[in-house]
Amino acid sequence: MVAGLVPGFIDAIADRDSLRHRLSELLASILANDIAHRILFNDSVRLIVATTAIAVVTVALDRRARR
Amino acid sequence: MYAGHIGIALGAKGLRRSIPLWALVLAAQLPDWTDASLCLAGIRPSIPGMYSHSLPAVAGLMAISWLLYFAAYRDRVGAAIVSIIVVTHMLGDYVTGYKPTWPGGPIVGLGMYGAPAVDFAIEALVIGSGWMMYRSSVTNSRRVSLPVNLLPAALIAFQLAAAIAFTISPGLRKC
Numbered sequence: 001m002v003a004g005l006v007p008g009f010i011d012a013i014a015d016r017d018s019l020r021h022r023l024s025e026l027l028a029s030i031l032a033n034d035i036a037h038r039i040l041f042n043d044s045v046r047l048i049v050a051t052t053a054i055a056v057v058t059v060a061l062d063r064r065a066r067r
Numbered sequence: 068m069y070a071g072h073i074g075i076a077l078g079a080k081g082l083r084r085s086i087p088l089w090a091l092v093l094a095a096q097l098p099d100w101t102d103a104s105l106c107l108a109g110i111r112p113s114i115p116g117m118y119s120h121s122l123p124a125v126a127g128l129m130a131i132s133w134l135l136y137f138a139a140y141r142d143r144v145g146a147a148i149v150s151i152i153v154v155t156h157m158l159g160d161y162v163t164g165y166k167p168t169w170p171g172g173p174i175v176g177l178g179m180y181g182a183p184a185v186d187f188a189i190e191a192l193v194i195g196s197g198w199m200m201y202r203s204s205v206t207n208s209r210r211v212s213l214p215v216n217l218l219p220a221a222l223i224a225f226q227l228a229a230a231i232a233f234t235i236s237p238g239l240r241k242c
Contacts, residue, residue: 048103051069054225055092058073061221062080062088064214065205 068159070226071190074197075155081200086145094132094152114167121167125157183230194222
């Protein structure tokens with residue numbers, strides 16, 4: 001469904017209302033997708049994102065400390 | 068425990084500087100990342116954490132991390148330290164939360180998440196201790212450098228954010 005929206009997006013670029021409509025359709029299709037929903041509305045994802053971010057910051061600071 | 072796990076990884080870096088910090092951080096976070104990955108895959112045990120934080124699960128993760136590190140670096144001691152860091156995750160979580168022991172076994176822990184200020188103090192102590200050990204892994208001239216001093220600050224700021232999140236939403240579920 002998402003792939004089918006792409007040609008419509010190209011047409012809609014010239015028309016702001018149509019673009020808004022297409023964007024809302026795209027968002028609805030993403031939210032209707034089970035995997036995407038699981039990723040967007042899941043505390044586990046937030047945990048992964050937060051702990052990955054602090055892990056990356058830690059490793060980056062360590063690298064700078066050794067330069 | 069959240070940032071405290073990375074504080075323990077920093078401490079291990081101080082013990083053996085040849086181990087890349089990313090490997091120690093990965094080991095320190097492995098049970099949480101395993102838990103979250105299983106959750107995303109739709110694999111949800113009836114008791115949260117049973118496949119990632121229980122004794123048999125951590126033993127499995129410990130063995131995997133030992134094998135992977137040894138295969139990559141041919142360093143038995145380093146592999147042992149990396150696998151022990153996986154175990155420290157479970158021990159830390161027993162202090163701060165409640166975790167399963169084994170299938171059919173008790174769920175144990177001190178549940179410090181219920182007292183965010185105490186949890187924060189414990190994690191800050193672990194981060195501070197780990198950082199003190201970590202400093203021995205860098206040269207004398209770099210021990211007072213900005214990146215070295217930013218490390219505990221970043222970890223404590225992250226933990227403070229987590230403490231605020233727990234205060235606002237005590238029932239935050241991981242999966």
